[in-house]
Amino acid sequence: MKIENRVFDELQVGQSQSLRRLCTQDDLLVFANMSGNHNPMHLYDLDGDGDGQPEAYVPGMFLGALISAVLGNLLPGAGTLYRAQSLVFHNHAHAGDEVESRVTVTDRNDRDMTVTLATEVRRLRDDALIVSGVAVVEAPRRKLNYSSHDLPGLIVQRHRHFEKLLKRAEPLEPLVTAVVCPEEVNSLGGALRARAHTLIAPILIGNPIRIAAAAQALEADLTGIEIIAEPDPEAAARRAVALVQAGRAGAVMKGHLHTDQLLRAVLDKAAGLRTARRLTHIFVMDVPGLAHLLLVTDAAINITPDLRAKMDIVQNAIDLALSLGIEMPKVGVLSAVETVNPDLPSSIDAALLSKMAERGQITGGLVDGPLAMDNAVDMAAARTKGLSSPVAGRADILVVPNLDAGNMLAKQLTYLAHAEAAGVVLGARVPIILNSRADDDMARLASCAVAALHHAWLTGPG
Template sequence: KVIAAEKKPEKNRVIFSCECINQKNEIVIEGQAEVIAPTKKIRRPKTVLPQIALRRSHSLFADYIVRAKKIGALRAAVIQPIHPKIIEAIDIAHAAGLIDPILIGQKERIHHAAHEAKIDINQYELIDVDHTHGAISKSILMAREDEAGIIIRGGATREELLRAMQKHEKGLLMENAMSYAAVLDVPTYAKALIITDTYINAEPILEVKRDITQNAIDFAQALGIEWPKVAILSGADTINYSMRSTVDAAALCKMAERGQIHGGILDGPLTFDNVISIEVAKSKGIVSPVIGDADILVMPNVETGAIVVKQLEYLAESRNAGLVLGARVPVLMSHINDVNLSTVSCALAILNVDYIKRKYHEGNV
């Protein structure tokens, strides 16, 4: 507390008695401050102060990279790496000990991209292919023959790669439908958040949503979440027969009760605000084990998922990695904006491959 103890008008001085008390009501600082009092009122222009936001001092992704390095690198089939940023991204991931790249595409264009990136690619295997379609076919064939443990989209278009991946006899299809899981480090959320599906299944039917959900649960367990909490999102919190996503959400929760989906704690339908904010959910009388603590958000369709991910990236400053789940090998599909996030995606792929191998092939999980 500060108290004006004495005035000295002849010298325009004011003596203030100052005292600081801690939470135990103990005096920790005390003393006097002599201040020169102004003889006339001082006015200064209002200063616009910068906005300050408190953020975590660490990345939630760092642990994934550490764990992946201990497991070991995957052979990566990189499709048409004909842009400098793609070359840079795979070189960083290789230096981190996460991938052994196989560059597949037009040799001259790949070397030109490497020259622009100022990176020596002579250490990497390079398969010269005339066009993108051939590079895609070769990468998928290598994955099918266990010569590659991961595919990186590189310079191919998403649509072209997806068409090839979804071919029944020559693609990457397995028992479950494929889906894409984005993993977000959102500064305003306490833990990593998995959002699915944001790339592949445009308007999934209930059977496909079951696969999307199960893929995400297995993936979350691969990241170390023993019982992931899964929020099935919709535009309403109650079942509305004119809104199919609410009916599907309720059905998915019942499927989990009956063992058709396993390993997670599901609830839905839920709206985005009720999932993220405990206060909002309580104000609406919604009680759920996933509100304010969800690990996975299952979106009603790709369009919604893609919009939510981009909103969080550009409005909430999230950092996003991710990969295709449910395929014969993980596939990195997203456009490379941040080369370091591509490294994170490679780490996620390693963790997922290791988990699936231990769970489904060795039975050790």
């Protein structure tokens, strides 16, 4: 974008310029961090005046900065320096409001080459005057023509999508969950935090001495929580499965035991929780900077899935996305390229899965592949490659070729892009909450919220 400033001799009374800005929740967080002003009146999720509702007022000095942006970028433009600025606040802007900041030249002082400008900020939806004032500036002395600068981008490490999931799960009855071997602080703490958020009603199965020691380390009270004594991990997993079979539990949660120990009980042909579907793992990921949830599958169970297994992987992911409120899930089946290559089996599987969805063998979502990672999630990359499908650049679900790829992708998003990842296994009679020892509080809570929402979707009306 080409920008040209106005030196003192070019400025005339009546000249005016303006900029528009959508004020977002992230703007409030960035300003709070930058300024050190953590007033709850200006934070999107806090109630600053005790009325039970978050105010999310845009800070006054943030609005003042929008005036300085017009002065520094447009009128007079590059080279402008402040002498004075008065501000009078007439109304409030909130996160989500679009505002327009305007400056108008009202006077020139030839003696010291300063310019006086009327300044204002208005809320566009109703043209309400939010801020008025007067600025006195030193006008540029040198004419400049330049391109607008590309500044480093900012990503706010906030997990808004998981916050919405927790809010969406709040009205549900707590999901009775058999927690297997919650015998150390992370696994027990995750179950207790989910209980405190009314996401689950845990039944703890394991070594009662170790469970009590973990509770003592957490300074947690286990009064009112059912504890089933079963010191052997595999026996504890079988007891959890039996609770589901008896209708006493609607989900299973992995605690401090190996995943294969838990899944052996789930997959037992005689007493397990098998269905016609293959068990598949899905990461539900909240990636900062991404406008929607991202589901990655399969990153934990199916090592080298064949086409039949990938059908279940895709269908389970679509069903989960629907239960989380994604109305028409868009599935990008990944390969190294976006064209079918006979020498690249993942590209052939992707094309076949796409055709299966067209023919109704996979239902509930839009499936396209093969897609490379870039053109699955980025519209510009999809346009560059000439892809015009409704999935390319917009994928909600990424289906990876094998477990290696899925595990690497999920961990790259977690450790390099600062994503949070909730883990759940579908394909059994009930959802299985599969947490990692490295998961933090939000990831564990989100995993329980995902399971609760999916259970409600499976058992609810219609």
